[in-house]
Amino acid sequence: MMKLKSRMAGLTLAGLMASTMMGGAMAEETIKIGILHSLSGTMAISETTLKDTMLFLIEEQNKKGGVLGKKLEAVVVDPASDWPLFAEKARELISVNKVSAVFGCWTSVSRKSVLPVFEELNSILFYPVQYEGEESQRNVFYTGAAPNQQAIPAVDYLMKDEGVERWVLAGTDYVYPRTTNKILEAYLKSKGVKDEDIMINYTPFGHSDWQTIVSDIKAFGSAGKKTAVVSTINGDANVPFYKELGNAGVKAEDIPVVAFSVGEEELAGLDTAPLVGHLAAWNYFQSVDNPVNAEFISSWRAFTGNDKRVTNDPMEAHYIGFNMWVKAVEKAGTVDPDAVIDSLVGVSVPNLSGGYSAMMPNHHITKPVLIGEIQADGQFETVWETPGLVVGDEWSDYLEGSMDLIADWRAPLSCGNFNVKTGKCGGSGS
Amino acid sequence: MSLKNLMICLMILVMGCMVQTQGHAQDIEALRPQVNALAKGGFKETEAQVGALAAIGDPVVAPALEALSNGDLYERRSDGLVVIGTKAGADLALTDPLTGEALGTAPAASLTKIKVNNGLRRTIRSALGGLTLMAPDPQVRMTAAAAMFKSLDVEGLALLDTAMAAETDARVLKAMQEARAAVLLAVDAPETTKLEAVQVLASRGDREALSILTGVAANAQTPVALRDAADRAVAAISKNLVFWDIGQNVWYGISLGSVLLLAAIGLAITFGVMGVINMAHGEMVMIGAYVTFMVQEVIRTSAPELFGGSLAIALPLAFLVTALIGIAIERGIIRFLYGRPLETLLATWGLSLILQQAVRSIFGPTNREVGNPDWMSGAFQLGEMTITYNRLWIVVFSLLVFAGLMLVLKKTPFGLYTRAVTQNRRMAASMGIRTPWIDALTFGLGSGIAGIAGVALSQIDNVSPNLGQGYIIDSFMVVVFGGVGNLWGTLVGALTLGVVNKFLEPYAGAVLAKILMLVFIILFIQKRPRGLFALKGRAVEA
Incomplete structure (x- = not known):
């Protein structure tokens, strides 16, 4: 059924492309953004809201004229809380739909399952959920909290x-x-808390x-x-x-x-x-309590047509991540992944808690707690x-094996697990 | 929440009367700046101010403190007056915290809420304890004594002594003595006094006493004699608690068993009696829970006073809705698949996915709030066991459902037909029973029971499209373990699995306990393939 669906999506896409080609309307060309959140299965409870958030952010951006003079277009797929399907859907988004960036995943296992795909096809993933750390990858930008x-x-x-x-x-x-x-156990023990x-x-x-x-x-x-x-x-x-x-x-x-x-x-x-x-x-x-947040909540409620709809932290992470991507694309003047990945580091955008968040060289961001x-x-x-x-500290300072590691994706280091003791990239992480 | 507000209002009224009869209205106004100062500064400043108010010792400030603890105290932005605000539609109804006078309503934007955190709530709890130790209502004095027990506040000693001298209620007096003992152990006091205090706490014999005594015994600075006494008391209490712990575990087991029973009993009919592997059974439970949600939504918007009876209204509705869906499933799908278990399994599994996604599309993927009526919230103490009301009612309810179902199957013509059809279909048909109708109705009955199980489970689990999935495996486990086709087997099976699981859990952890249970059932089925209570005789072959 999934195959059929994707084939149908491919067909409609081909049809669409053909029709735009025939119209000769090159101005109608859009920048595509992939949304990789489960809309069915166990994780739908959390991830569906994030899909809506992305549609909302994209609509708002289009109202402002899009990016680089082009409108943004959302491509939504449903990986159905099925971890291997995340990898398949990610591949489909990148190679079939030719999206410029993907916003998605919730559980760590789904993120781990798409990592090789993003590396192989060299695309960009924004991951919006608080996670356990111990990872830094060139193609992934972690907008949720590290431990x-x-x-x-x-x-x-x-x-x-x-x-x-x-x-x-x-x-x-x-x-x-x-x-x-x-990490917490190691941290507590370092503060003198006893085993019992x-x-x-x-x-x-x-x-x-x-x-x-x-x-x-x-x-x-x-x-x-x-x-x-x-x-x-x-x-x-x-x-x-x-x-x-x-x-x-x-x-x-x-x-x-x-x-x-x-x-x-x-x-x-x-x-x-x-x-x-x-x-x-x-x-x-x-x-x-601040004007940026009040504005965000009221336009979010207007978008969903539900005046009781709540907002939450992963939504804010997508808000930050999306705005960072927009800014980085504008800075780079292109949606080419390599250029965007390089220009994302150092980008700073307003967050919803009343300050600014910046993308650090380790692909994690600064946040208030x-x-x-x-x-x-x-x-x-x-x-x-x-x-x-x-x-955000990707390699915990309290775990054996990861305390000596740092990540810095700027040239010339360009490494996600640089061991400061041995001075080599590729130090062992856990 | 509304009950709490009502109590505050009542207290304010009582206080107001007291104030008027004693006629020190001027003195009250002298307290005004102190109360207004609660709104100044951060948590630290507010906490200091609460201490200052408590030190005055005038119960007239109690309503203000109580409101602060509940997060109902506001500062009016126009004049800096501190007021109690209770929800009245979109606005807040204001009352004066000192006189209890109503001050009209105001929009929330014109007020600043005075923030409160856990530390502040603790301070207020002990302050209120001190202020209400002499209250006329013994129940209030009891709560006050319990608050003093937890506060371990040296200032409270004098208050406790005065209150104990005036106390007439033996239960409250005992609580006060225990509170005094707890405080004595925490402060500087002569060793003999402390030894007496240990005895008082030892006779109390519960976890809170244990907590304090363990602290005394573990403290290296405690004198040896006192430490020995505390050690002995700890040992005695712990020994006593071991028995209560076993009782508590049995209760947890029965409670888990009753949940399993509720989830499985509908399946015992569709799978056990009819032999249909119904993977969509869990979704019937889920739909029952959503019916409860809808009933509560309607009640909330149109008749809030009926909320206490919402579950009673939801029960027949959930039964009807799920029974009708069940009959539709039987007529539409399952009747074409009798005798083909694998296809039934796949078809009903597909159906369960369709139902889940349908509910997700209609109600949204997020959890829906199903409230607990008052009689389903909270807990009571039975000796050292804590029994929560919602679990208690679910145990009672599951047994009632079981008894009801037994009655239907054994004592009604419909039950007779059902048993006849499942035991020997052709013979039953020859006797003039319309077997297809009986099949449909039996499947409807099983589904309907799953629906009312959903009403009960909505009280302890979350109402989301995934609700049913969590129960389907457990339900099959219970039915297979208990013996297919035997309702008594389902009862015994559910309770056994519940109790065994709960006894394994403290030692093995929840994850391993679950695995061990599965291994246990697999081994058991190897030994007795037909479950605990196997049907014997000719019926087996049918």
Whole structure:
């Protein structure tokens, strides 16, 4: 069926091209942008919004006259939460649809599956989701948070402002929580937290029975020391987890839960009254109070025709990434991938939290880090933020093997894993 | 939320009356600048101001603090007056935090919310504890004592002593003594007093006491005698808690089992009794949950007072909707595929994908909010076990559904026909039973039961198009384990799997527990291919 669909897409495309050719309307030539987000399957819950965000951003840009005098055209494909299909669809976007850049992926495994395709066909991918780091690739631009832009500041906040001494690291069993927890564990130990004060717990995807784990957390919290939960629980599993927390009476004043994967979208399916005070760490909250954000929210709601539609952090990442791409293309004067990749580094655009974000040589961006508390209306209220911008650190400073690595894609280094100890590119990463 | 606001309003009223009868209206106005100062500065300044207000010790400031803790306290931008704001449509209804007077409504933009964080909420909790220790309502005093227990605030000692002297309720008095003991252990006090405090906490014997005692026992500066006493108390409490933990695990197991039972019981009919491998079973559960969502949406917009009964309204509707869909599926697809299990499997699997995507297109891919009515929220303590109401009701509900289904199958003519058709189709047809209709109705019944399971599951899981997928494998596991074609087997199978899973989970972790369960079932099926309760006799061959 997929083959048929793509063939049909190819046919219609051919038809389209033929008709434009016959019209001789060269002015109608567009720049194509690929959108690679799952619209069906398990990840549709999170990724569909990002597809809408990209359509919204492209429409807004076209209203301003497009890029390089040409209109932008979105090419949407559905990789259906199927990781190998991500690679196929990416190949289709680049070689069949000839897109200039792709915005897409959510899970790390989907990103890993498309990496070789982008490298081989030399195209550009903007990846908008917070991830575990330990990667830097020439063709990929990471606009989500690296662990040092989300996890570590959150732990610092709990340690300093809340006086937390005992830690539960709870996550879904896959690569992002496992790597993040590995970094956090190393970080906590470097701060003098003992082994017996750290509890690590993994659950399967879509776990729905949280009774045992919530009661374990309560028991772990009754050792006479202030306890907090650091949650990397992903996607659907969060709703039953928070429902159980609320019902079991785990109050934020006693055992706060700080989450890295829970945003405004996830809370939309929940009654948040029992959860007031639990935390989330992001680089953007819908509640951030500034004119740029207010303008973004109102035009987003006008675009979707839904005056209750929420915004979230990965949406902001696409907003930043897209504007960076536009600026870089204008700077380079072409959409040629090599030129755009070179001109992207150093580009700086406004973010939605009231400052500017810049693309660094390691293909990660600078962002502020915000800690927010859940409110009864399903929004977050910022209770703490970093004084300045934080540069995304692709290779963690707390993991053996990656602390000596840096990435710098500017000539002459042009390397994603340069080992400063041995002075060679291609140092071992994990 | 509205209940909380109501309580605040009530408290304000009570306070207002007290104030008027005591007639110190002028004194109240003297507090005004202090209350207004809550809006000045950041969290640190507000926290200091809360401390200052609490130190005055006048309960008249309690409503302001309570509102601040709930995030309902605002500063009016025009004159810097601090007011309590409660939602009234798009605007906020304002009340004076000190006198309780209504101050009309104002748009949210003309007010600045006073921000509050966890640290501030903790401070307010202990401050309120101190202020309400002498309240007339024993329940309020009880809450106050519990707050003092958690605050470990040395200032609270004197307050506790006065309150204990005046206390008449034995339960509240005990709570106050425990709070006092907890504070004593945290501050500088003579060793004998501390030893007594350890005894008081040891007799309390719960996790909170354990938490404090563990802290005392682990502190290297604690004198040896005291540490020994604390150690003994910790050992005694831990030993006691072990038994409660087993009880708690059994309860969790039953609760998980009841969820499995609910999800599987419809399948026990379509797969167990009719022999149809229905991969779209999970989607029936999902549709049931979406029916609940729609019912709640309608109630929210047109008749909010009915919200408590939303589930009761959703139940028959969900049954009807899913039963009709089930009958349509049977008539439209499955009846052409009887006797061809592989094709049925593929067709129903395709159908499940279609249903999922249809729901995704209609309702959107994101989670939908299904609220818990009040009687489904919260928990109660049974000894040292915490039992949440939603789980309790689901256990009761699943047993009711089971009993109801048994009744239908054993005691009604329809049940008799169903059993006749599934046991010997040709003989039943010869007796004049319209077997195709019975097939359709039985499939409808199974689907309808899945639908009402969806109503219950909407209370604990998220209502998204993927809801059903999480349950389909578990449901098949339960039915196969319990014995195909036997409802009692499904009951016992679900509860056994639930309890075994919950006993494995603390030791093996959730991921490994699930794997071990599967291995266990595979081995079990090797030994007994027909499950726990195998049908015997001629029916097996049919």
